[in-house]
Each structure stands twice: as C-alpha cells, then as structure tokens.
Amino acid sequence: MEAVPQKADSRLARKTERIAYFLYLIGRNRLFMLGLGIGAIIVMAALFAPWIAPYPGDATGDINMQAKLKPPSSQHFMGTDHFGRDIFSRVLYGTRKSLSIGIGIVLIAFIIGLPLGLIAGYYGGRIDEILMRICDGFLSFPVLLLPIAIGGVFGGSMKVNMIGLAIVWWPWYVRLLRGQVLITREQAYVMAAKSIGVKNTTIILRHIIANSIGPVLVQVSLDLGYAILASASLSFIGIGAKPPMAEWGFMISEARPYFMNFWWTTTFPGLAIFLTVFTFNLLGDGLREILDPKTR
Amino acid sequence: MVVVLWVLTMVTFFLTTIAPSDPAGLWVGPRPKPGQLEKARKQLGLDKPAHVRYVIYLKNLTRGDFGVSIRTRQPVTEELKRYFAATIELVTVAIIISLIIGIPLGIYTAFRRESLADHSGRIFSLMGVAVPIFWLGMMFQLTLSSGLKILPLQGQISSYVFLTSPVKSITGFYLIDSLVTGNWVAFKDIIIHMILPAITLSFASLAFIVRITRSSMIEVMTADYIRTAKAYGLGNKLIRYKYALKNGLIPVVTVTGLSYAYELGGSILVENIFDWPGMGRFLWLSIINNDYPGIMGVTIVFAVICCTINLMVDLVYALIDPKVRIAGT
Numbered sequence: 001m002e003a004v005p006q007k008a009d010s011r012l013a014r015k016t017e018r019i020a021y022f023l024y025l026i027g028r029n030r031l032f033m034l035g036l037g038i039g040a041i042i043v044m045a046a047l048f049a050p051w052i053a054p055y056p057g058d059a060t061g062d063i064n065m066q067a068k069l070k071p072p073s074s075q076h077f078m079g080t081d082h083f084g085r086d087i088f089s090r091v092l093y094g095t096r097k098s099l100s101i102g103i104g105i106v107l108i109a110f111i112i113g114l115p116l117g118l119i120a121g122y123y124g125g126r127i128d129e130i131l132m133r134i135c136d137g138f139l140s141f142p143v144l145l146l147p148i149a150i151g152g153v154f155g156g157s158m159k160v161n162m163i164g165l166a167i168v169w170w171p172w173y174v175r176l177l178r179g180q181v182l183i184t185r186e187q188a189y190v191m192a193a194k195s196i197g198v199k200n201t202t203i204i205l206r207h208i209i210a211n212s213i214g215p216v217l218v219q220v221s222l223d224l225g226y227a228i229l230a231s232a233s234l235s236f237i238g239i240g241a242k243p244p245m246a247e248w249g250f251m252i253s254e255a256r257p258y259f260m261n262f263w264w265t266t267t268f269p270g271l272a273i274f275l276t277v278f279t280f281n282l283l284g285d286g287l288r289e290i291l292d293p294k295t296r
Numbered sequence: 297m298v299v300v301l302w303v304l305t306m307v308t309f310f311l312t313t314i315a316p317s318d319p320a321g322l323w324v325g326p327r328p329k330p331g332q333l334e335k336a337r338k339q340l341g342l343d344k345p346a347h348v349r350y351v352i353y354l355k356n357l358t359r360g361d362f363g364v365s366i367r368t369r370q371p372v373t374e375e376l377k378r379y380f381a382a383t384i385e386l387v388t389v390a391i392i393i394s395l396i397i398g399i400p401l402g403i404y405t406a407f408r409r410e411s412l413a414d415h416s417g418r419i420f421s422l423m424g425v426a427v428p429i430f431w432l433g434m435m436f437q438l439t440l441s442s443g444l445k446i447l448p449l450q451g452q453i454s455s456y457v458f459l460t461s462p463v464k465s466i467t468g469f470y471l472i473d474s475l476v477t478g479n480w481v482a483f484k485d486i487i488i489h490m491i492l493p494a495i496t497l498s499f500a501s502l503a504f505i506v507r508i509t510r511s512s513m514i515e516v517m518t519a520d521y522i523r524t525a526k527a528y529g530l531g532n533k534l535i536r537y538k539y540a541l542k543n544g545l546i547p548v549v550t551v552t553g554l555s556y557a558y559e560l561g562g563s564i565l566v567e568n569i570f571d572w573p574g575m576g577r578f579l580w581l582s583i584i585n586n587d588y589p590g591i592m593g594v595t596i597v598f599a600v601i602c603c604t605i606n607l608m609v610d611l612v613y614a615l616i617d618p619k620v621r622i623a624g625t
Contacts, residue, residue: 031419031422133299136300137299137300137303137304140300140557140602140603140606141557141598141599141602142557142558142560142561142562142564142598142602143558143561144561144564145561145595145598145599146307146595148564148579148583148591148595149307149308149311149591149592149595150311151583152582152583152586152587152588152591153311153312153314153315153588153591154315155586225426226425229426229428232428233428233430233565236428236430236565237564237565237568237580237583238580238583238584239583249428249430252428252430252431252434256434259434259438260437260438260442263438266431266434266435266438267435267438269431270428270431270432270434270435273428273431274423274426274427274428274431275426277425277426277428278422278423278426281422281423281425281426282422285418285422
C-alpha cells in the first residue's frame with residue numbers, strides 16, 4: 001500500500017523536473033527572452049491603448065488641423081500627421097488592429113490546415129495526392145497576389161484583408177504538418193497502438209497530434225509576424241484599412257505625400273511594424289531551438 | 297502546372313462575376329443615359345450567361361487577350377507588354393543582388409558556427425525578414441535621395457537623358473537595350489535609378505537565402521564523403537570550396553525560384569514607392585481604380601511567370617542533382 005503514493009510522488013517529481021528543465025531551456029535562450037520581453041510590452045500596449053494613449057480620440061476620427069504635421073515634442077511624442085492627429089496614439093491603437101488581424105489570419109489558416117494536414121499525412125493515398133497538388137498551386141504564387149485579386153473585387157476592408165490572407169496561408173500548415181505526421185506515423189508506439197486495435201481517430205487525437213505539432217507551433221509564432229507584415233502591406237496598397245482607421249500600413253500610405261518633409265509621419269508606424277514582426281521572429285526562432293533536441 | 301493555371305483562370309473569372317459592382321456601370325461612368333448601360337453590357341459581352349462568358353474568356357486568354365482596362369480603356373495586353381520588361385528587369389537584378397550578398401554570407405557564417413559573426417548574422421536575418429519593404433524603400437528615399445541627394449528619387453530613367461539619348465527598343469529591357477546599342481549615358485543613368493529599388497526588393501529574400509545556404513552548408517559538412525576527404529588529408533579550402541560547395545548549393549536553386557515569386561510580390565510594393573513603370577505599379581493603379589481586367593491580367597501574368605520559374609527550377613534540379621534524375625521525378 002505504501003508503494004502507491006510513492007509512485008505518484010516520483011511521477012510528480014519527474015513532471016516538475018521536466019517543467020523546470022523546460023524553463024531552464026527557455027531562460028538560457030537570450031533571444032527568446034528578449035522576444036518575450038518586447039512581446040509583453042506590445043501586448044500591454046494593445047490591451048491598454050485607450051488608457052496609455054495621450055489622445056485616444058485621434059485614433060478614431062478626431063481632426064485638429066491647427067496642430068498638423070508638428071515634429072516630435074513633449075506633447076506629441078512621435079509628432080502629428082496631416083490631420084494634426086497624434087501619431088503615438090495612433091501607433092498604439094494600431095497595435096490592437098495588427099495583433100488581432102495577425103491572430104485572425106493564423107487562426108483561420110491553422111483551423112483549416114490542421115485537419116487537412118493530419119488527413120493527408122495519416123491516410124496518404126489519393127486524398128494526400130490531391131491535397132498536395134492544391135497546396136503546391138497555392139505556394140507557387142506570390143503571397144499577396146490572390147488577396148489582391150480578392151480585395152480588388154470586393155473592395156478593401158479589414159475583413160477582406162484578413163480572409164484573403166487566410167485563404168493563401170493554410171496550405172503552409174497542411175504541408176508542414178503532413179511532413180511531420182509522415183514521420184510520426186511510422187513510430188513504434190503508433191504501430192503498437194494499431195496492433196492492439198486502437199481506432200484511427202483515437203490514434204490521431206492521442207498520439208499523432210501531440211508528437212507532430214511542435215514545428216507547427218514554431219511556424220505559428222513566426223507566421224503571426226509575417227501575417228501582420230503581409231496585412232500591413234495589403235493595407236498600404238489600399239486593400240484593408242479605411243480612413244480614419246489607425247492601422248500601421250495604412251498610416252504609412254496616408255503619409256506618403258508628406259513624408260519627404262515630415263519624416264516622423266512614416267518612420268514611427270514603420271518601426272512599429274518592424275518591431276512587432278521582429279519580436280514574433282525572435283519568439284519563433286527561439287521556440288524552434290528550445291524544442292529541437294539537436295541544439296541542446 | 298497547366299492544371300494550376302486553369303484553376304487560376306476559374307478563380308479570376310469567378311471573382312469578376314461575383315464582384316458586387318457592375319463593370320458596365322464603371323465603363324459608362326456615373327449618371328448613364330438610358331440605353332447606354334445596355335449598350336455597354338452588350339459591348340462587354342455581359343449579356344451572355346456565365347458559362348458562355350467563361351469559354352469566351354478562356355479563348356481570349358489563350359490568344360493573349362486579357363480584355364480592356366476600365367481605367368485606361370486600352371487592351372490590358374498592350375499595357376502589360378509595355379510594363380512587363382521593366383518588372384522582370386528589376387526583379388532579376390534584385391535576385392542577383394540577393395544571391396551575390398546572400399550566398400557568401402551564408403557560407404561564411406556556416407564555417408564559423410556559434411561565432412560572433414554567426415550570431416550577428418542570425419539576428420540580421422531575423423531583422424531582415426521583419427522589415428516592411430515598402431517602408432524600407434521610403435526610408436532609403438528619405439535618407440539617400442532626399443537627404444544626401446546621392447541617388448535619384450524615383451523613375452527608371454531621368455527625363456533629360458530620356459530625351460537627349462533615348463534608348464532604342466530592341467528587347468524592351470532598358471538595361472540590355474542601352475548596352476547593346478552602346479548608349480552609355482542612358483546605361484549609367486538606368487543603373488543609378490535601379491540601385492535603390494533593386495536593393496529594397498532584394499531585402500525581401502536576402503535573409504531567406506542566407507539562412508538556407510548556411511543550414512545546407514552545415515549539413516553537407518557532416519556528410520560521410522567530407523569526412524573521407526578529411527581523413528584522406530585534403531586541404532580545408534579544397535574540401536570546403538570544391539567538394540562541399542557543390543552539394544551545399546543545391547537547395548539554393550529552389551530558394552532562388554521561391555525568391556523570384558516572393559520578389560515578384562514585393563515588386564507590387566516597391567514599384568509603387570519608386571514609381572517604377574512596371575506591372576506592379578500597374579496593378580496598384582488598377583486596384584485603386586477598381587479596374588478588374590487590369591487586376592486579373594496582372595494576376596495571371598504573374599502566375600504564368602511563377603509557373604515558368606518553377607519549371608525552370610525543376611529542370612535545373614534534374615541537371616545538377618543526379619539523384620533527381622535517377623528517381624525520374
């Protein structure tokens with residue numbers, strides 16, 4: 001009787017040990033920690049934008065023509081744009097827009113890509129063949145092309161921007177996950193599960209997903225950045241944000257006639273995009289290193 | 297490949313048919329006279345059922361007819377012919393730049409793993425892919441063109457050079473034409489105009505190329521035949537640059553193909569910034585004017601270019617990698 005709690009104890013101890021080791025790996029990865037730090041600031045900025053922003057109204061449609069195109073000062077930390085709107089406030093609000101769009105694109109793509117990748121990898125055969133051809137078709141074109149065609153027809157709105165990008169994004173997950181599943185499928189424990197008559201769906205849910213999702217998660221964190229970048233690019237060429245929306249790509253596009261003489265109008269929104277995408281890159285790259293046993 | 301293109305025509309056609317705004321309405325402009333709308337509809341063939349129109353559309357496409365641009369009222373094919381060379385020229389030069397910088401950088405960091413150069417190279421490439429290239433282009437304009445006045449702001453050629461020593465059109469590619477005709481004034485001017493857009497565009501794939509080259513070289517260096525060569529006592533330089541490089545650069549071929557597609561997408565942004573008279577700028581103008589035939593025309597041409605590049609990559613692969621040839625794929 002005494003052996004049972006002891007066993008549970010040691011299992012618990014092993015679990016805490018594993019978590020501690022994982023935390024150690026994370027802590028050791030300086031770039032990942034840097035990414036976490038900046039990431040936390042960005043998320044805070046998005047969450048608390050209405051309270052941090054000195055002029056919250058400027059992000060939603062206020063116009064102060066008497067204060068237009070003022071250089072950075074103590075009142076306007078990043079200067080003002082051609083409508084006299086505080087660029088710092090607008091950049092802060094843009095964080096909300098960009099983060100939610102980025103998450104939206106990746107989430108939709110992931111929800112479509114996950115089941116298709118599992119099916120293609122696990123069952124193989126003709127269904128795999130067809131899915132891969134479709135994916136190849138999508139992947140051989142410039143990412144922005146189809147969203148532009150869609151946006152050109154339906155008119156630019158943030159919804160079109162997001163859906164358009166999600167439509168071209170999911171094949172990446174299918175392909176990546178399929179590759180992982182192909183490896184996992186051949187593992188001894190999957191064979192064992194099959195040999196004792198476990199149902200396919202149970203094998204997929206219990207074993208395949210858990211053991212092949214790692215690289216996909218890395219890709220997800222990298223893609224959050226790329227999706228934000230792509231979405232801002234689309235907004236820049238006129239598919240996405242509409243005035244007076246505070247969206248980074250759109251802010252840059254709006255400031256184009258003025259930026260030669262008023263550098264702050266484009267510099268800060270661009271830096272915001274850069275910093276956000278860079279942060280997700282740091283996180284994704286760090287995660288890859290943490291999850292990859294080869295680099296330990 | 298043909299299937300992919302065929303599906304794409306379905307998509308573009310489908311998009312134009314379900315478009316919420318009426319092309320005939322756009323064609324005649326606001327406040328049409330009675331009867332004018334019906335006439336335009338007939339003229340544009342919109343009175344026929346969708347499947348008939350699709351067949352006509354496909355027939356026209358195979359003849360290279362993309363319809364008439366609503367914005368300029370010119371055949372889209374004519375417009376694209378004018379802009380095609382400028383885009384291809386820009387993207388090709390950008391690819392060459394990113395290969396020239398990217399491959400040596402990748403090799404260099406691969407041989408100095410975990411060194412300072414390697415780490416800074418990694419951070420650089422993480423930063424490189426995070427830069428919005430449309431913003432980077434504007435920053436270049438702000439500092440190098442407008443601030444320091446070293447390089448021209450935009451365009452493909454200065455207007456006075458264009459007037460005083462015009463480039464005779466042979467191939468349509470400005471660089472080649474001016475070189476062949478010995479028009480050095482124009483050649484130099486074109487090169488100067490090309491520097492900023494090409495460098496901006498090359499940023500789109502530079503980091504990617506560095507990364508792939510590095511990991512591929514590292515992998516090759518652990519191969520058995522390299523160990524054999526080392527055991528045999530061959531010099532480090534010989535092993536690295538003669539034996540390892542050959543196999544290490546194979547994935548770079550794929551990456552170049554992918555980069556081409558990627559930079560073609562980037563050209564939409566960069567041509568817009570630098571006022572480069574190419575298809576990307578035409579596409580942008582079509583977008584802001586709701587010009588579907590223009591948008592779909594560029595979409596299809598871009599897709600055809602990408603398919604061609606992919607095909608070329610496959611062929612080059614078969615040529616340089618005997619494994620592919622034997623497998624017969």
